[in-house]
Amino acid sequence: MTQQSLGEFEELVLLMVAAQHDEAYGVTILEGLEEKLDKKVNISAVHVALKRMEDKGFVKSRFGGITEDRGGRRKKFYVITALGKKMLDAQYDLRNSIYKQIPKISFG
C-alpha cells in the first residue's frame, strides 16, 4: 500500500502541530490536546505519535535552545511538512465528501 495511513490519535496530534505552527513541542501539544479533548493524555503517547509521523515524513523537527526550567534539556519543535499537510487535507476532504452524502436525517 503506497498510501500512508494516519491513525486517529496521530491525526489529532498532527492537527495540533499544524495549529501551533512552529511553536509546537511535546508539552504544548499535550496541553492543547488535553484542553480540546477534555481528558488526560499521557506525554509518552504524544511522543510515540510524533516519532511515527516523523518517520512517515508528516512532520519535521528542530531543536530549540537550552533553557533552565527543563533540567537543561532542549525543546524539540515540530513543524508540519507539505506531505503532512497534504495528508490532513486528504483526510479532511475524504470525511467531508462522505459527510456530504449523508441524507437529511432528523434525530428528534
Add this chain to the structure above:
Amino acid sequence: MKIQPPKRPLQFLRWFCREDYLDEIEGDLIEVFIKQSETSPRKAKWKFAWSVIKYFRPAFIKQMKQQPNPYGMYKSYFKISVRQLIKNKTFTAINISVLTLGFTCFLLLALYLHDELSFDMFHRDAHTIYRITQRDQQDNGTLRNISAVAPTIGKEVQEQFPEVEDMVRLSAFGRVTLGNDPTNRTHERALSADDNFFTFFDFPLVEGDAKTALKEPFTIVVSETIKEKYFGTGSALGKQIWSGYRREGQPIYLTVGGVMKNFPKNSHLQIDILFSDATWHSLYNDYAQYVTTEWVDTEYTTYLKIKPQSNIASLGTRIDALVKSNYPANREFRSSFTLQPMQEIHTNSSQLESAADEFNANGIKPFYLYTFAALGLILLITACLNYMNLATAVAIKRTREIGTRKTLGAPKTQMVAQFITDSMLFTLLSLLLSVALVYLVLPWINIFANKEISISALPVEWLIFVVVIIVLVGVLAALYPAFIATRVSIVDALKREIKIGGRSFSVRKALLIMQFAISVMMIASTLIIYQQLNYLREKDLGFSHENLVVIDVNSRNLRRNFETVKTEFGKPAEILQVAASTRVPGEWKSFPVATTRSSENPTGSEMIFVGIDKDFLETYKIKLLAGRSIEDPVADSLKIVVTQLAVEQLGLISDPIGQTIEIPRVRYGERMEELEAPFRVEIIGVVENFHFESLRSKQMPVIFGALNTEIQVIDYYTLQINTSNWGNTLETLKAINNKIDPDTPLEYTFLDTRFEEMYVADARRGQIFLVLSVIVVIIASLGLFALVSYSVESRLKEIGVRKVMGASISSIVALISKEFLLLVTIAGAIGLPIAGYFMQGWLQEFAYHIPFGVLVFAEALLVTLVIAFITITARTIRAARLNPVNSLRSE
C-alpha cells in the same frame, strides 16, 4: 527550593533511552512534572515514574552496540596481551610463578582433600555400611570409646532387627607365624573374618570365589603381596602354608582359599592375611560357646549393612537395650552403642580405641582437614592478591596505552576486556604449568603421605569445580586493575602522571600486610615445631637409649630359660650388655600400672611397674642413688627399687630404704585387676627419675620389681651392642635365637627408632609446615617485589633528584625500604599472636615442651624482615645505582 523530579526513574530513563531522543523526552517530562507538582507533588512523582515506564518500548530503547567483527577485536586483545607479556619479562616471570605456585598448592590440596573425603567410598554399599562402636563408663568416671564389640552383638542384631540386611565381624587377634616350612618363617599380622567378608565389602579377589573363600576352617585369604612373598608369581589357590603348632604338637597347615588384590590406600581396612572364622571353631572346642554367649568382651569389629531410611539413632538405643537384657547378672551395664557411618570411619575415629590400631590407620582429625582446606584457599587467594597487585603496577606503566585507547573512543567494556584477556592468558598459562607441576610432585607426595593420589582419580565435577574456581579468580583479579586503569582521566593518562588515589594504595598495602602476616605466622609455627622436635630428641630422658636393641620375647622357650638365653646372647663380642625385663621404656605394648600405697600414703598412687634383672639398670644407665638394685630373681622377689618421684609420692622421703609398701591392684591398659592379696614389697633402692613414656605424658613414678612376679612376666631382652657391623650382629642374633627356639622368628627393635616413631606424626607436620611456609614466603616475597617495583618505578625522578643532591645509594635504599619494612613489622604484629594461639595449643599436647617465649617470635619476625629486606634491596639497589641523567632527562 526547586522541585526535582524523582531520581531513580530519571536514571532509568537515561540508561535505556536513545541518546537522540533523550533531550526532548526528558525535557518534556520534566516540564510536565514541574507543572503538575504545583498542584499535587506526590501525584506528579508517580505520574513521572509511570510515564518513564511507558517509554520503555523498542522505539525509544538504545540500540545494542554491534561489534562489526568481534573476532578481530579479540585477536587484538590477545596480541596486545602477548606483547605485554614479553615486554615486561620480570613481571611476567613473577606473575606466572606466583600464580603457578598458588594454583599448584590449591590443586594439590584439592586432590588431598578429595582423597580424604573419598576414603572407603569405593564400596558399592558404602553409604549403608555402619560400624558398631561402644562407649563404656569406667570406674574412674572417664569414658572409653571402642570400635569393637562383643561377638554376640553382631549376630543378635542381625537376627532381631529387620532393617539390618547384612553383618560381618572382624577380629584382629594379632600375629601368626607363616612359612613354607617350619624352618623358614616370619611373623605376619593377620585378622579373621566371617565368611561373607568378600560379599559384604567390595575388595576384589584375584583368585578364589568371593562367596566361598572363607568358608572352610584353616583357610586363609592373602593379599597379592603376601602371595608373592610365599608362592612367587604363579597361582596360589589351594596351596598350603605352614603356620605353627597345635597345643598337642602337630603342625598346622593352612590352605589358601583366595588371593585378594592389595587393598587400596584409601581404605581404613588394611589387611594382608585373613583367616576364616571357621578356623577358630575347629581349633578351640569352646569357641562356639564363646561367640554365642559372650556379651562383654570388645574383640570384634562389627559392620552392619542397614536398609536406607532406617532410623540409625534409634537402632543404637535398641542395641543398648538388647545388650543390657543379656548382660551378665554380676556385672553392671554401663555401655552405650552407636552406629558410625562408613564415611566417617577414616576422618572421625581418633577418639576410638580399637581392638587393633590398624582399623584407624591414617586417621586424621577433621580439624586438620579443615585447616588444610583453609590453607589451600589462603594460598590461592594470596596468589591472586599478588597478581592483582602486580597487574595494577603494570597497568600503571601502561597508562599511555590506556590514554590512547580512551582518546580513540574505546568504551570501558573494551578496556576491561583487554585486562581480562591479559589475566586469562596468565591464568591459563599458570594453570597448565601447575598441572604439569602437580604431575611432577605427586609421586613424592604419595610416598610422603603414604597415599595413592592421582589426578585421574578426581571426578569430573571436582575437576570442573577446581578449574572454574581458578578461572573465576583470574577474572576477578583482572577486574581491580581494570577498574583502576579505566577510572583515570585521559589527560593524566597521556601525561603519564597517574596518581593512584591514596585509598587504593592502602588497599594494596593491606593485601601485603595480610600476606606477610600469614608468612610470619607460618615461619613462627615452623620454628616452634622444629624447636619442640629438637627438644624432644635432645631431652635427657634419665636413661640412655642409644645402641640398644630390644628383643621381643614371643615364646615360652625364650621366657623360661632366661638365664641361659642371657648367657647365649651375651657371648658374641659385639654385645656389651644383656638385660631382661617385663617392659622397656618407650613401651609400645600396654604396661601395668600398679596402685602403690605406703603408711604415709594410704590411698596410694599409680606407678608403672617393671620387672627387671640385675643388669637392667646398668644397660639403660639409670643411676642408682641409694641402696642396691634387684640382684637375684628369687631372693629379691619381694624387693623393689623405686624412682625419686615414687619416693616423694609415697611420702617416704626421709628414709625410703627398708620401708614396706603395698600394691593392692594393677591396671593393664584400661583393665583394672584387684590382686587376691595386696602385694607387699620392701624398698631396697632408689634411682633417679626417668621418662618411661613419650614426652607427651607427664613423667610417672616407676617401681622396679623382680622378674616373674604375679604382676607380669619377662617379655624383653635388651642388648647393648656395638653397632659398627650391624648386619653381622643381626645374623649372629638370629642364629642364637634359632638355637634356643627354632619355632619363633627373632623380633627386634632399636630403641632409638622407637623413640623417633613416637613423634613421627609431629615430624611430618613439621615438614608440611616447612614446605608450606617456604611457598607462602616465596609468594609473599614476590608480591613485595612487585609492590616495591611499582614504588620505585613511580619515584624514579625523585631518586634522580636525590642523587643529584648527593644522596648515597644506601640512603636511597633505606628511604624506600623503610616504608615496606614497617608494613612487614605490622604484619608481624598481626600474625604472631595468631601463631602463638595455635602453637600454644599444640605444645599443650606435650607434658614437656619448650618454654613458650617471646624469643621464637622475635626470631620469626627477624627472619621475615631479613627476607623482606633482601627482596626490597634486590629491586631498589638497581634503581639507586641508575645514572640520574637517565631518569631526569625526559623532563
